[in-house]
Amino acid sequence: MPADAALLVVDVLNPYEHEDAPALARSMAAAVEPLRALVAEARASSVALLYVNDNYEDFAATREQLARRALNGRHPELVEPLLPPRDCAFLQKVRHSVFYGTALDHLLRRHGIRTLILAGQVTEQCILYSALDGYVRHYELRVARDAVAHIDAELGAAALRMMERNMRAEIVAAEACLDGLR
Secondary structure (H helix, E strand, O other): OOOOEEEEEEOOOOOOOOOOHHHHHHHHHHHHHHHHHHHHHHHOOOOEEEEEEEOOOOOOOOHHHHHHHHHOOOOHHHHHHHOOOOOOEEEEEOOOOOOOOOOHHHHHHHOOOOEEEEEEEOHHHHHHHHHHHHHHOOOEEEEEEEEEEOOOHHHHHHHHHHHHHHOOOEEEOHHHOOOOOO
């Protein structure tokens, strides 16, 4: 029987061509391996795997085009290990939250998902806002603290504390994210 949990991989198709890219890339470099391992573990389990990525206001872009742009960007080494598998759901978002302007809530409810595991970038932006939107929709939350990347270390740490305290999120190491869900 499938788990009632989903791993949401957020905004890993990033060309790193924005003002905050250097700081984000440094943080993401440390998160790539734990996130890659978490994705592999989810694929080997009954936990659903979904990628949600910003479309950078290119509303005609396909998954393949977003991946190609990211691979042709400044840090393909941060993108290539995390490319979405062809057989997993891929949703485009237009703002910070994975729920804003997407069919994610419908998809999750249709599959009986109750627990969201958040990983990817940016901790103090898209991960935080996605956690809040998940919380107000009554999902249980886990955040892989070593598989999320920040722009500002202090704000990233504060965001993790807020998710834990205000949204009752479990903040755990990536290797423990699927514990009790298999």
